[in-house]
Amino acid sequence: MAQPDGSTWRHLARGCLRQIWRYRLRSALVVFCAALGVAGAVTSVNYASGGRAQVLEKIRRLGTNVVVINAEQSRAVGGRARTGQVVTTLREPDYRALQREIAGLVRSSAVITAGMRLKAGFNSKVSPVLGVEPDFFRIKSWALAEGEYFDEEDLKRSVRVALLGHTVARDLYGAESPVGQRLFINRVPFEVAGVLSERGQGIDITNEDQQVYVPLTTAMRRLLDAEHYTSILFELESSDQMARVSREIEELLRVRHRISEFRPADFRVGNQVDLIRTQLASSERLGFLVRWIGFSGLVVGGLGVLAIAWIAVRDRTTEIGTRRALGATAPDIFFQFAFEAMVLATAGALLGLALGWLASRLTAHQAALPFIFERSNALAALAVALLLNLVFASWPAWRAARLDPIQALKHE
Amino acid sequence: MIEVDHIARTYTRGDGTPVPALKDISFGIAKGEFVTIRGASGSGKSSLLNILGCLDTPTAGTYRLDGEDVSHHDDQRRSHVRNRKIGFVFQSFNLLPRTTAVENVEIPALYAGGHVDRGRALAILGRVGLGDRADHYVTELSGGEQQRVAIARALMNDPPLLLADEPTGNLDSAAGESVMALLTELHREGRTIVLVTHDEGVAAHAKREILIRDGLIASDRPQGRDAATARQSA
Numbered sequence: 001m002a003q004p005d006g007s008t009w010r011h012l013a014r015g016c017l018r019q020i021w022r023y024r025l026r027s028a029l030v031v032f033c034a035a036l037g038v039a040g041a042v043t044s045v046n047y048a049s050g051g052r053a054q055v056l057e058k059i060r061r062l063g064t065n066v067v068v069i070n071a072e073q074s075r076a077v078g079g080r081a082r083t084g085q086v087v088t089t090l091r092e093p094d095y096r097a098l099q100r101e102i103a104g105l106v107r108s109s110a111v112i113t114a115g116m117r118l119k120a121g122f123n124s125k126v127s128p129v130l131g132v133e134p135d136f137f138r139i140k141s142w143a144l145a146e147g148e149y150f151d152e153e154d155l156k157r158s159v160r161v162a163l164l165g166h167t168v169a170r171d172l173y174g175a176e177s178p179v180g181q182r183l184f185i186n187r188v189p190f191e192v193a194g195v196l197s198e199r200g201q202g203i204d205i206t207n208e209d210q211q212v213y214v215p216l217t218t219a220m221r222r223l224l225d226a227e228h229y230t231s232i233l234f235e236l237e238s239s240d241q242m243a244r245v246s247r248e249i250e251e252l253l254r255v256r257h258r259i260s261e262f263r264p265a266d267f268r269v270g271n272q273v274d275l276i277r278t279q280l281a282s283s284e285r286l287g288f289l290v291r292w293i294g295f296s297g298l299v300v301g302g303l304g305v306l307a308i309a310w311i312a313v314r315d316r317t318t319e320i321g322t323r324r325a326l327g328a329t330a331p332d333i334f335f336q337f338a339f340e341a342m343v344l345a346t347a348g349a350l351l352g353l354a355l356g357w358l359a360s361r362l363t364a365h366q367a368a369l370p371f372i373f374e375r376s377n378a379l380a381a382l383a384v385a386l387l388l389n390l391v392f393a394s395w396p397a398w399r400a401a402r403l404d405p406i407q408a409l410k411h412e
Numbered sequence: 413m414i415e416v417d418h419i420a421r422t423y424t425r426g427d428g429t430p431v432p433a434l435k436d437i438s439f440g441i442a443k444g445e446f447v448t449i450r451g452a453s454g455s456g457k458s459s460l461l462n463i464l465g466c467l468d469t470p471t472a473g474t475y476r477l478d479g480e481d482v483s484h485h486d487d488q489r490r491s492h493v494r495n496r497k498i499g500f501v502f503q504s505f506n507l508l509p510r511t512t513a514v515e516n517v518e519i520p521a522l523y524a525g526g527h528v529d530r531g532r533a534l535a536i537l538g539r540v541g542l543g544d545r546a547d548h549y550v551t552e553l554s555g556g557e558q559q560r561v562a563i564a565r566a567l568m569n570d571p572p573l574l575l576a577d578e579p580t581g582n583l584d585s586a587a588g589e590s591v592m593a594l595l596t597e598l599h600r601e602g603r604t605i606v607l608v609t610h611d612e613g614v615a616a617h618a619k620r621e622i623l624i625r626d627g628l629i630a631s632d633r634p635q636g637r638d639a640a641t642a643r644q645s646a
Contacts, residue, residue: 012522015515022510322506325467326565327495327523329488405467409502 016340023312027344030308034348034389035355037301041294041381042356042373043363048290049377050360050369052283054200057370059276065239066139067246069098069232069253072268088228089266094256095232102248107235109136112219112226118212119184120172127168129185129212131219137163137196139235142208145169147179147194150215158217161193167209169195185212188222200368242271298385301352302345306392309341313400320400321408334394334401341393349385353378413572413604414441414464419473420627421459433459434470435627441606443572446599448607448615448635451624460624461608465498465575466490478572495523499566501576505558507550513537513561514546520568536564540594556587563594574598574605580614592617 020027071090095110112131117124130136134151150161162183169178169192178192199208220226236245246269259265313320320333328336357373364371421434433456441447451457462468463475466482467490474483478497485493494500499520507516517533537546540560542553550558559579566574576595580588596617599605607618615621616635623630 015522018511318506319508322502322508323519323523324491325465325494325500325502325506326520327491327569329491329523331488332491332523406462409467409506 012336012339016336016343019340020344026308026312030305030341030344031348031351033301033304033308034345034385035301035352037298037304038349038352038381038385039355039359040297040301041385042353042378043359044290044294044297045287045377045381046356046360046372046374047363047367047369048283048287049372049374050364050367052280052287053370053372055276055279055283058279064271064276065236065242066271067234067236067242067249068270069234069249070268070270071228071230072266086228087266088226089257090229090232091227092229094253095229097256098232098234098249098252101252102234102245104237104241104245105234106237107135107139109133109139109233110216110229111136111231111233112216112224112228113230114219114224116186116212116223117184118168118172119187120178120181123172125168125171127165127210127212128206129162129214129219129223131216131223132213133216135235136213136233139233140208142199143197145195145197146177147192150193155215155217158221159215160188160190160218160222161215162190163193163213164195165207165209165211165213166196166198167207168212183212185214186223190214246271294381295384298381298388301348301385302388302392305341305345305348305389306395309337309393309396310399312341313337313396313403316400317403317408317411320403321405321411324403324405325409330401333403334397337397337400338390338394341397342390345389345393346386349382349389352385353382356381413443413445413478414439414606415474415476416440416464417474417476419460419463419470419475421456421463421468422471433627434463437473437624437627437629439622439629439632441604443604444599444602445620446596446605446607446618447620447622448609448618449622449624450609450612450615452610455624456627457608457610457624459627461575461577464606465500466493491523495520496569497571497573499563499569499571499574501559501562501566501574501579503578503581505550505555505562505582507558507561507565509551510549512547512549513542513553513564516550516561517565517568519565524569533564533568536567537561539567540564554587555583556590559583559587559591560594563591563598567598572604574603576605576607578609578611579607580611581609588614 069090071087099105099108109132113128115126116129117126133155134149137149145166147163149163150159154161162185164172164178172178172183173181178195181192183190183192196213214223234245236242249269250265253267254261254265257266323333356378360373361371363369416437416439419434419437420432423431423433425431437460449457449460459468463470466477466485469485469490470483474481476482477493480493482490482493508519514530514533514537517537518528518530521528521533534543534546537543540563542557542560542564545553545557550561553561579595580591583591592614595605595607605618607614609615618635620633621635622632
């Protein structure tokens with residue numbers, strides 16, 4: 001028996017394309033199944049990658065070398081939880097002492113926060129207003145969208161200037177540029193110095209885009225008439241010193257506030273590293289889960305290919321019998337059916353890749369996650385899909401090849 | 413051309429009981445003969461057809477086709493024998509739908525390996541009187557035309573044996589006549605034709621009739637004009 005030459009293969013391929021067209025609804029279903037599987041896998045994996053990238057981006061933005069001291073009331077006094085009272089024990093002398101005593105601090109900013117009413121023209125809203133020092137924005141590596149930061153000089157003179165978070169600026173001024181405009185904070189007139197770039201939700205849930213930032217002293221003297229801080233941020237030389245610095249801050253403040261180490265403190269020293277670790281771990285778990293979901297998607301897509309190919313074999317039994325009678329060997333029949341299904345499944349997988357790209361974009365946009373399309377993931381999904389489809393297409397083809405020609409010819 | 417020597421074919425039922433379909437069949441067919449195998453349904457006619465067509469192997473006895481003992485060939489080798497030595501014509505034509513006439517004719521060449529000769533396929537279609545229908549889809553053809561396409565397909569690999577199973581069974585009498593006329597012509601050109609039928613009228617076109625009953629040969633005698641000549645000389 002001569003080996004099939006180019007002409008025979010061309011004929012088989014052409015025959016295959018004709019069969020695909022002849023059963024176009026079925027072919028479309030195969031393509032659809034294969035495409036959905038791949039698209040689902042690619043999208044879910046990319047979604048998980050997007051989530052992970054977002055956590056990493058938050059870490060990069062915030063820095064892993066930042067310590068935050070939050071004023072916090074004692075958890076319980078006399079056995080009862082106290083809530084709703086502002087803690088005023090974190091004050092300037094504490095701040096100065098910490099700066100003096102603790103080694104390895106690079107930058108710092110005290111912060112005071114309160115919700116206040118903003119008014120610009122006819123627009124009005126209540127937002128958190130933060131009194132901060134100029135270094136606050138450097139610690140946060142937070143760039144301006146427009147305008148200028150305030151500086152030490154503004155702090156010294158308690159100048160009434162404000163920097164707006166992205167959302168606040170949009171809510172109060174719409175499409176107009178707020179820079180240089182008048183803003184009333186609790187009826188005190190301010191001038192908008194600039195608008196900060198968009199950040200999205202921070203790692204600690206607060207949305208920094210919805211806040212207004214004014215010089216620390218302005219907030220304390222002109223808005224709140226307060227002598228305390230809500231929190232203090234320290235940036236360290238390196239994150240290696242995190243544990244030591246946290247411990248020293250804790251000790252120093254306990255001494256200064258005369259709280260023994262056995263009682264709950266009126267402050268909390270936190271660093272973002274723990275929070276980040278938790279988030280990263282949960283995003284890794286999600287990634288693992290999502291990979292499995294993606295894989296199941298591929299399997300389900302493959303099963304669709306299998307089911308349709310199976311039905312095709314049943315419907316085309318007479319054709320198989322005829323071809324066998326005319327001299328097709330079992331391997332010829334196997335090749336024909338496997339090739340047909342593989343052409344469709346491959347077309348479907350490639351289509352699925354395109355769909356997955358599109359869907360990844362859409363979900364990333366919807367979920368406000370960074371758009372990630374990892375080529376290695378996509379290729380892995382494609383490879384797994386093709387392998388699965390090869391198996392799932394081969395099974396019905398194998399069944400077709402195994403049909404008894406006599407029975408197949410009798411089939412109606 | 414065909415030597416069938418004490419062939420038996422026994423099927424095994426689900427519960428293990430053997431069912432003999434062919435008990436003991438022996439005959440020979442020479443090159444160029446036109447023979448009908450006639451029998452009622454259940455006579456063993458179909459079993460014999462399957463063995464002659466190399467779709468099945470006998471449980472006992474030997475079957476030599478064109479000098480080759482094919483009684484013990486495996487599936488692969490039988491496929492090759494079918495491809496090169498047997499041209500099948502079916503009752504319901506068995507053309508592939510959504511496929512043109514000429515593409516149907518080419519199918520056996522596809523499985524023969526080597527070059528698929530479209531010119532030859534067109535020439536054979538011309539020979540069966542369908543030269544102008546080559547590019548028609550088979551669904552556009554009448555029943556008689558479809559069966560002639562099927563005959564053209566059977567001739568594609570120039571097989572020594574043409575095996576027709578009730579070729580007129582799905583045709584009206586006029587179309588049936590034209591198909592029988594075509595087969596008779598092919599016989600006159602020297603082809604060996606074995607025709608399986610239950611219809612005496614169809615069987616009358618052949619020169620010899622083998623009658624099968626209960627898995628045995630009931631009679632094997634000349635037919636038609638040859639039979640008349642034989643009777644005259646007797």
